Amino acid sequence: MASPPKLKPASSEDIVAQKYDRCLADLIVKSGVGFSVGVVASVILFRRRAWPIALSTGFGAGAAYADCDRSFNPARIAGVRVIQQPPAESK
Template sequence: MAQTLAEDQYGRKIDRCLTDTVVKFGGGLVLGGMFSLLFFKRRAWPIIMGSGFGIGMAYTNCERSLNGK
């Protein structure tokens, strides 16, 4: 059996965090853009808020993953 090094496990966690951040940021950006176009007369704040929520959720997931909880 091959052993996995601690550095490799940490690297995989960081890769998952970056992927999760990109996906959640993109989802928040798209959702905010849709709300901006459909309901808020093309204002910028729904896009910014959706992106911020996405990054915040990704940060929480990464923090939980890296702390081992």
């Protein structure tokens, strides 16, 4: 029976790159959904004005920015408390 292959830990550069990729994909999706909602609202409710499109696209981009900020700085998640470790004693 073969043993499972040993996985080496991911480098910090790879972790940051994955977070940036997730943030960019999230920005594209949420801004696109906001744009779509804005177009529909503009056509149906606001007699083809441009401001609903800009407003809802901005809401989508802002939501993506907030999610990205939370992924890079977990201390900003509500209810999370960061506890510092006491300094190690030298002998």
